[in-house]
Every structure is written in C-alpha cells, then in structure tokens.
Amino acid sequence: xxxxxxxxxxxxxxxxxxxxxxxxxxxxxxxxxxxxxxxxxxxxxxxxxxxxxxxxxxxxxxxxxxxxxxxxxxxxxxxxxxxxxxxxxxxxxxxxxxxxxxxxxxxxxxxxxxxxxxxxxxxxxxxxxxxxxxxxxxxxxxxxxxxxxxxxxxxxxxxxxxxxxxxxxxxxxxxxxxxxxxxxxxxxxxxxxxxxxxxxxxxxxxxxxxxxxxxxxxxxxxxxxxxxxxxxxxxxxxxxxxxxxxxxxxxxxxxxxxxxxxxxxxxxxxxxxxxxxxxxxxxxxxxxxxxxxxxxxxxxxxxxxxxxxxxxxxxxxxxxxxxxxxxxxxxxxxxxxxxxxxxxxxxxxxxxxxxxxxxxxxxxxxxxxxxxxxxxxxxxxxxxxxxxxxxxxxxxxxxxxxxxxxxxxxxxxxxxxxxxxxxxxxxxxxxxxxxxxxxxxxxxxxxxxxxxxxxxxxxxxxxxxxxxxxxxxxxxxxxxxxxxxxxxxxxxxxxxx
Amino acid sequence: xxxxxxxxxxxxxxxxxxxxxxxxxxxxxxxxxxxxxxxxxxxxxxxxxxxxxxxxxxxxxxxxxxxxxxxxxxxxxxxxxxxxxxxxxxxxxxxxxxxxxxxxxxxxxxxxxxxxxxxxxxxxxxxxxxxxxxxxxxxxxxxxxxxxxxxxxxxxxxxxxxxxxxxxxxxxxxxxxxxxxxxxxxxxxxxxxxxxxxxxxxxxxxxxxxxxxxxxxxxxxxxxxxxxxxx
Numbered sequence: 001x002x003x004x005x006x007x008x009x010x011x012x013x014x015x016x017x018x019x020x021x022x023x024x025x026x027x028x029x030x031x032x033x034x035x036x037x038x039x040x041x042x043x044x045x046x047x048x049x050x051x052x053x054x055x056x057x058x059x060x061x062x063x064x065x066x067x068x069x070x071x072x073x074x075x076x077x078x079x080x081x082x083x084x085x086x087x088x089x090x091x092x093x094x095x096x097x098x099x100x101x102x103x104x105x106x107x108x109x110x111x112x113x114x115x116x117x118x119x120x121x122x123x124x125x126x127x128x129x130x131x132x133x134x135x136x137x138x139x140x141x142x143x144x145x146x147x148x149x150x151x152x153x154x155x156x157x158x159x160x161x162x163x164x165x166x167x168x169x170x171x172x173x174x175x176x177x178x179x180x181x182x183x184x185x186x187x188x189x190x191x192x193x194x195x196x197x198x199x200x201x202x203x204x205x206x207x208x209x210x211x212x213x214x215x216x217x218x219x220x221x222x223x224x225x226x227x228x229x230x231x232x233x234x235x236x237x238x239x240x241x242x243x244x245x246x247x248x249x250x251x252x253x254x255x256x257x258x259x260x261x262x263x264x265x266x267x268x269x270x271x272x273x274x275x276x277x278x279x280x281x282x283x284x285x286x287x288x289x290x291x292x293x294x295x296x297x298x299x300x301x302x303x304x305x306x307x308x309x310x311x312x313x314x315x316x317x318x319x320x321x322x323x324x325x326x327x328x329x330x331x332x333x334x335x336x337x338x339x340x341x342x343x344x345x346x347x348x349x350x351x352x353x354x355x356x357x358x359x360x361x362x363x364x365x366x367x368x369x370x371x372x373x374x375x376x377x378x379x380x381x382x383x384x385x386x387x388x389x390x391x392x393x394x395x396x397x398x399x400x401x402x403x404x405x406x407x408x409x410x411x412x413x414x415x416x417x418x419x420x421x422x423x424x425x426x427x428x429x430x431x432x433x434x435x436x437x438x439x440x441x442x443x444x445x446x447x448x449x450x451x452x453x454x455x456x457x458x459x460x461x462x463x464x465x466x467x468x469x470x471x472x473x474x475x476x477x478x479x480x481x482x483x484x485x486x487x488x489x490x491x492x493x494x495x496x497x
Numbered sequence: 498x499x500x501x502x503x504x505x506x507x508x509x510x511x512x513x514x515x516x517x518x519x520x521x522x523x524x525x526x527x528x529x530x531x532x533x534x535x536x537x538x539x540x541x542x543x544x545x546x547x548x549x550x551x552x553x554x555x556x557x558x559x560x561x562x563x564x565x566x567x568x569x570x571x572x573x574x575x576x577x578x579x580x581x582x583x584x585x586x587x588x589x590x591x592x593x594x595x596x597x598x599x600x601x602x603x604x605x606x607x608x609x610x611x612x613x614x615x616x617x618x619x620x621x622x623x624x625x626x627x628x629x630x631x632x633x634x635x636x637x638x639x640x641x642x643x644x645x646x647x648x649x650x651x652x653x654x655x656x657x658x659x660x661x662x663x664x665x666x667x668x669x670x671x672x673x674x675x676x677x678x679x680x681x682x683x684x685x686x687x688x689x690x691x692x693x694x695x696x697x698x699x700x701x702x703x704x705x706x707x708x709x710x711x712x713x714x715x716x717x718x719x720x721x722x723x724x725x726x727x728x
Contacts, residue, residue, distance in 0.1 A: 036705055050539060057532045063524040070514045089507035098502065141711060142702035158702065165704045189700060189708040196712065201622050217687050227656065227698035227713020234652045234690070235614070245510065252684040253529045256675040267701070271639040273558075273713065275674075275693035283689055288614035288651040299506070303513035309520060404518050 006336040013362040016337035030334045033161045037325040040268025058261045059380035061254045062316035072215040072248045079218025083280040085293045093123035109204035115229035116140035117209025122341045139228035148175040154335030157266045157321040206232035210243035222276040239290040246315035261378035265320040301354040316379045323373035345373035349386040357409030364390035439469040547637045554640030558696025560717040571601035588629040589650035627660035634669035644692040661714040668725045
C-alpha cells in the first residue's frame with residue numbers, strides 16, 4: 001500500500017479515489033475480491049425465478065415493517081422490556097456514546113470486547129470510549145487487524161479486504177507480543193484467536209450489532225461465522241447491542257427468508273456458521289449469559305430518510321454489501337475512498353441522511369447508473385433511482401414532487417456556472433428563433449472553442465461544434481451519407497477502457 | 498439523567514416518525530408459507546432421503562458426521578473421544594444423554610457443567626477440550642443444528658471448548674429453518690438464546706482465504722442417531 005491513505009471524509013472523495021486508482025496493489029485486492037464475491041453469489045442464485053420470488057418476499061417483509069415502524073418499535077420495546085432487556089434511545093452519535101459510557105462507568109469497566117457492528121463504526125465508539133479510558137477491542141478478525149493498524153474498514157462484510165496476508169503478518173508481528181512473523185493464514189488466525197481469547201475471558205462488557213430485531217418476540221438476531229459475536233454476547237457480564245431503528249421486523253418467521261437472502265447475497269454462502277437469537281439476559285438458574293442486556297436504538301438521520309416516501313426505501317437495507325460487490329465504481333476506487341462508514345452504492349444513498357448532502361455531495365455521482373446494484377439488491381431497493389433523486393436534491397434547493405421538506409444540505413451542490421448553463425440551454429431550446437441563430441453562429445465560431453474545458457478535457461478531447469449543423473446538413477444534403485463516428489463518438493467509447 | 502435523555506430522544510424519534518408522509522401503497526402481510534411452499538415444490542433435491550441430504554451438507558461445512566443408533570451411540574461417542582484423544586470433556590446433567598455419557602466415558606475424563614461461569618471460567622477456558630450437547634433438531638437444507646441452551650446445557654458449553662460434539666436424532670430433522678420454526682412453535686417460547694450452528698467457526702477475513710477455527714469451536718462432531726425405521 002502506498003504511503004498516502006484515503007482520508008475519512010466524504011468531501012475528499014475525488015482525491016481519495018485518485019490515490020486508490022493509482023495504487024496497483026489496492027486495485028488488485030479489490031478487483032480480486034469483487035470477482036470472487038460476485039461469482040460466489042451467482043452460484044447461490046442459479047435460478048432467476050427462485051431469486052425473484054425470494055427477493056419479492058424479502059422486499060415485502062422490509063416494506064411491511066417500515067410501513068408500521070412506530071408501532072413495531074413500540075411493540076419491540078414492550079417485549080424486550082418484559083424479557084428483561086433495557087432499551088435506550090439515541091438521536092445522535094453523542095447520545096449513543098453517552099449511553100455506552102454511563103453503562104461502563106456503572107460497572108467500572110475498562111475493557112469492552114466488540115463483535116462486528118457497522119453502527120458502532122458510525123458513532124465512532126472505539127475512539128469515544130478511548131477518551132474515557134475504556135479500551136474497546138474489535139474481535140472480528142478483519143476488524144481486529146484494522147484496529148491494530150489504525151486503519152478503517154473498506155467493506156461492510158469483509159472489512160480488511162484491502163490488506164494482503166503479508167500486510168497482516170507485519171501488523172501482527174508488530175502489535176501482538178510474541179506473535180513473530182508468519183504469513184501462513186492458518187497460523188495468523190490462530191494467533192488472533194489466542195490473543196483475543198484472553199480478552200473475552202476478562203472483559204466486563206460485550207458489544208455487538210444486530211442484524212434483525214423481532215418485534216413479536218422481543219429478540220435480537222445476529223448473523224456471523226467466527227463465533228466472536230457469540231462470545232461477545234455470552235461471556236461478559238453485560239451485553240450492549242446497538243443498531244439503527246430501521247432494523248425491526250414484525251415476526252420471527254420473517255427471519256428465515258431475510259437470513260438466507262443476506263448470507264447468499266453477502267458472501268455467497270447458503271448459511272453462516274451461527275444464527276444467534278437472543279431474547280433476554282441470564283434467567284434465574286442459568287449458569288451463563290450476561291446479567292444485563294442493553295439495546296441502544298439509534299436514529300442519527302434515519303428519520304430523515306423515513307420522513308420522505310421518496311427516500312424511505314433506503315431503510316429497507318439489510319447490509320449485505322452485494323451492491324458494492326457489483327459496483328464498477330466501488331471495484332475501482334475501493335471502500336476507503338468514500339470516506340464514510342458505509343461505502344459503495346448503499347453508502348451513497350444512506351450517507352446523505354446520516355451526515356448531510358453538503359459533505360456527501362459527490363457520492364451520489366460516483367455511479368455510472370449501470371443498474372447492477374439495484375439488480376442484485378436482495379430487498380429490491382431501487383438504488384439507481386435513489387441516486388438520481390439525491391443528485392437532483394443536491395442541485396436544487398426547491399422540493400421535488402412528493403417531497404415534504406428539505407433534506408439536510410439540499411441544494412448545496414448547486415453552482416452558479418452549472419445553473420446558468422442549464423438556464424441558457426433551456427432558453428435556446430424553448431425558443432426556435434434563438435435556436436436557429438445559435439445553430440447558425442456556433443459552427444462559424446468553432447475556431448474559438450477553448451482546448452481546455454474544465455473537467456471534461458481531463459480525460460477526453462475538447463468538444464467543438466461541427467462545421468455545419470445537423471439541420472443545415474439535413475436540409476441541403478439529404479442524400480449524402482453522414483459519417484458514422486465522429487471524434488466525439490470515438491472518445492465516448494474509449495472512456496471506460 | 499441518562500434515563501431522561503433517553504426519554505427525550507425517544508419522544509423526538511417517535512414524533513419524527515409519526516410526522517412522516519404515509520406510504521401511498523399499502524404493503525400486504527408477507528406470506529412466508531406460500532413462498533416456502535413454492536420453494537419446496539421447485540427443490541428437485543428433495544427426492545433423496547432427508548438424512549442423506551443433511552449429512553452431505555453438514556460435511557460440506559466441515560462438520561464431522563458419525564452415524565449411529567439409539568443402542569450404540571454411547572459407545573460411538575466414547576470411540577470418537579478416544580480417537581481424538583480428548584482428555585477433559587464436559588456435558589450437562591439431566592439430559593437424555595446424561596446417563597449414556599456417564600456410562601460410556603471414564604469418570605476421570607468427564608465433567609459436568611454444574612457451576613456458574615463466574616467461578617467456572619478458569620477451567621472452562623483453559624482445561625476443557627470438548628463440550629457435548631443435545632440438539633433440538635437439524636436443518637437438511639443447510640446442514641445446520643438447532644441448539645437450545647438450558648439450565649443444564651449452558652450457552653458456553655457449545656462455544657468455549659475447541660471441540661463441540663452434538664448429538665442429533667434423525668427423527669428431528671426438518672427441511673428448512675422455516676419448517677423447524679413452525680413445527681416447534683419457536684415464536685411462542687424462545688429461550689434466552691436460540692442458535693443455528695452450521696459447521697465449526699470460520700473466517701475468510703485475510704485475503705479471502707477460508708480458515709476453520711476462528712473464535713468458536715475448531716471442530717464440530719455430529720453424532721447422528723438413526724432413531725426411526727426408514728421407508
């Protein structure tokens with residue numbers, strides 16, 4: 001990996017992307033991983049009808065739950081409370097971190113072991129806890145590697161996808177006492193296992209995310225392969241789970257279809273090693289399990305996406321990562337370039353709500369709108385449409401059709417130049433006299449066309465008006481064949497190569 | 498103080514949710530049964546016996562499946578433990594297995610999960626080489642086991658020891674997770690923790706290379722007890 005690293009700020013998206021695109025090792029890591037995941041997923045959905053049937057059900061389950069979200073959250077809270085789970089509400093990252101810190105203070109806990117949780121990344125739990133002298137240790141192998149190295153996850157399912165085994169060997173040798181250098185993957189995992197076992201044994205608090213919350217039973221459902229999720233939620237005396245308010249579903253029977261859609265879409269596995277359904281803290285007479293279970297329900301901008309019917313589908317997401325695995329932009333710029341917790345197409349449609357459209361304005365444009373993300377989404381989120389709507393909202397401060405109120409940062413991507421250009425375009429195309437005048441002048445002034453045309457000419461040749469307008473050609477030379485591919489068309493074809 | 502904050506946040510979140518523009522399209526109640534039925538009708542693999550399918554898929558996830566029957570399972574279990582040279586094994590009392598286990602294994606090797614984890618941790622983490630548990634059935638579609646930890650068989654019995662030995666009765670195999678949830682009425686009475694376990698723990702977090710034995714058990718041994726006469 002080169003010395004310059006992409007920085008954790010979506011405003012730096014373009015600079016970040018340039019760093020990654022110029023790094024052949026990173027390019028190879030991402031390309032290889034994406035091809036691998038794409039193929040594995042395809043093998044899990046051999047028949048299109050079967051996939052479509054299951055996806056329609058998954059979409060319906062998520063839409064059904066979102067349709068009655070307030071009621072389901074109330075039901076969930078009631079059931080969890082009856083089961084002995086303590087429910088906390090957090091509007092923002094600060095709220096959520098304060099809840100963690102207060103629970104830790106009450107138990108005098110200086111160490112937390114954490115299973116993989118993207119929401120905990122979203123609130124930067126590790127850093128905030130460190131400020132209070134609390135060590136929050138990642139126990140997912142990939143996340144652990146990144147934490148040791150001070151790096152960030154580049155993929156929501158395979159966080160350390162940008163590291164080679166040699167990278168990991170160096171990181172372990174440097175940071176784990178007595179580890180030594182080995183690039184044998186079996187040995188590396190054994191080293192990680194040994195190092196983290198001790199932490200599981202002594203930590204007072206275990207932290208986890210949640211894949212699904214079941215309202216009717218008051219259950220937290222966790223999906224994982226490594227067993228660190230089970231350890232974090234079983235061994236320590238206190239378990240704190242954190243997730244977004246949108247993760248609730250109504251019934252337990254809704255778990256099975258979503259579970260299979262999730263695992264097959266994410267890693268191309270028919271099932272993960274563990275499906276962990278937690279419904280209460282340790283009950284009377286039981287010999288293990290946490291004595292306290294807490295659930296932190298986070299908003300952090302989700303209600304903005306929920307508020308508008310146009311954007312609500314964003315919250316259907318079950319965080320499988322299939323959209324990034326199939327995204328031609330993600331495969332090239334990698335997960336770190338986005339500078340947000342959630343990268344790729346899903347990140348581009350959720351981050352503007354979690355943050356604002358101002359800082360994330362470039363993300364919805366990081367797409368060729370090829371449609372692959374929407375095609376593979378296991379819960380049928382129309383990602384390309386949502387990207388288009390966010391592009392529009394970024395450039396227009398007025399409300400679009402069906403929109404109730406403005407998004408945070410709406411209209412912030414608007415520039416005078418672009419607005420004027422479109423105004424001029426509209427003027428020309430709406431007035432036939434002006435248009436004719438323009439079509440007559442433009443070819444005659446083509447000699448004056450600048451050879452540098454802002455962003456356009458960075459990787460393309462300059463645009464110039466044709467020597468004669470189409471209208472002129474058609475009226476004079478209807479019988480003369482028009483040359484098939486001009487220089488512009490040829491350039492268009494070269495762009496992707 | 499924090500309780501008040503949480504209530505303030507709760508109130509704010511709910512009022513924002515309730516202010517939201519209602520969906521123009523009403524979403525019907527999801528019909529999981531119908532989708533499952535269609536899925537079953539299209540599943541050509543179901544022609545072969547359910548036990549065979551379970552074994553094939555469980556082995557596909559690196560579980561070791563040993564077939565046995567209601568009379569011989571304790572001997573089979575003892576032989577497996579002997580083969581693997583496991584010295585300290587742990588089991589739960591008062592299960593349908595307890596008597597057979599006690600009879601088949603030397604008492605020097607066998608321990609019972611009698612103490613709460615708070616005091617048992619040092620032994621559990623450092624000395625126990627295998628945990629033996631019952632199962633509440635299996636899932637043929639994915640080769641998974643249903644675990645239902647109880648007072649006698651705590652959650653960590655199948656989690657901390659490097660080897661997990663699970664005894665599964667063939668009569669308790671279900672086609673799918675959905676079928677098992679329905680047949681066993683999961684939604685009516687979930688335990689503190691219900692689990693689906695498929696193979697030993699694993700990870701592919703380093704360069705996508707699959708390694709078994711991440712944080713959970715490194716080996717999963719399934720003793721499959723053929724307890725019914727098959728057609």
